[in-house]
Amino acid sequence: MNRATLVAEIFRKKSFLCVGLDPELRKIPEHLLGADDPILAFNKQIIDATRDLCVAYKPNLAFYEALGLSGWKTFADTVEYIGDEHLIIADAKRGDIGNTSKMYAEAFFSRFGCHAITVAPYMGADSVTPFLAYDGKWAIVLALTSNKGSDDFQRCTLGDTEEPLWEKVLHTSQTWGTPDNMMYVVGATHPESFARVRDIVPEHFLLVPGVGAQGGDLAAICQHGMNADCGLLVNSARNIIYASAGEDFAEKARLEALSLQTDMANILAAIARV
């Protein structure tokens, strides 16, 4: 999915919501456990309940890999079920030497049909650029993540420019790709940093985890993080998919998604579009 289509979908649906599909067997409703593939059954109902309210789905690979071989089948079936009208983000945090990242790109873009993948920047340019070689596909580079551990290295100040590492990642990676094939992860738990992010990357889309369960605030993020194309994909996972553990889980998931989408529609109305 290219940028023009993504932006059009955001303004058509009045939503920049990304639904995180991070299912755990021990957390899904009991009545699904008898299904052939309980996680797939769960995902399908969540997807059906939220399709019109979101523009992206983000399955986190860890939750599928933890199920062993059957989990990869569930992942593939989930991606297929989502179809082509949503941006499918493989939240995989991959990254390796060039010839190896090339294999990961082949895996997620060609084999599994995802549109985007999250990528860790620690190994530098050649670990990321192979993901930028596909038309209509995206590398989403970790910049400033939503977890406590983001203080350990991402916020370390560098000697030459006195900028923190995460800003250096934004600056350096500008030469690798464009706002048409690269996005950044910026955690919702750092709303004060969004203004600085926009100084460095005014045009890029930002994937924003951490709204909801991790405590991020939507209004604060939008105030400093939005651009004329919206430029944000705000992810919510646990708050939506585990809104209820009963038979009404999909209905309750929809209500949570609808509540976020309603807020998003109001915020988007403030951006003038020709």
Added chain:
Amino acid sequence: MNRATLVAEIFRKKSFLCVGLDPELRKIPEHLLGADDPILAFNKQIIDATRDLCVAYKPNLAFYEALGLSGWKTFADTVEYIGDEHLIIADAKRGDIGNTSKMYAEAFFSRFGCHAITVAPYMGADSVTPFLAYDGKWAIVLALTSNKGSDDFQRCTLGDTEEPLWEKVLHTSQTWGTPDNMMYVVGATHPESFARVRDIVPEHFLLVPGVGAQGGDLAAICQHGMNADCGLLVNSARNIIYASAGEDFAEKARLEALSLQTDMANILAAIARV
């Protein structure tokens, strides 16, 4: 596999060789392409030809994921075929927020039965510590990698201590684990850095990629990188597994592994053991 067993195996086999199992369909010998699972057939012959010469195998997940669902089956079957007498390192470069890294640990340690996994440090403490909660299992943290992109961020000098980022990773992560459950990746292409690595982490094992195809020099690494327990696992992949593209590929792989092991035996003889 715990540290005592690993060290005993190294001195028994006179080898600290790790064989990288990074197979590509387009590179394996043609006569295998008719097998039910050509990559598994290839891996099995490589493993049989090198079992007595190495202490570890390191399948890189990218090469299996690139094959889609069947690749994960091949990975699982390969791990099973290796068995329990070698350290099995899932070269997966994983790392995410705490509850997600926990799922990755479950995947590779509990589901697939690997003994170790490579982990990217960019997201900090909570992205790595879940991998340290398993007895006899290892997190192998990227410190200084063998690729060109390692210059982009890993070698950036920090303002407060004037150390490069990769040294900060070594220092900071000391509080997360111990030499019994944590190793570091230090690329063979930076032999001049091994003395500095040993100043900071004298006891930890180092996983050293980049010997062979990427140009690293075994003697130089050992001179500065070895400790009393050996403390090194030197990986070679392409030079061994693709030593020949003919029917003699396993035999030629063995000769390459034997050549490295012979050098290693000579080097190990210089370490006094009680």
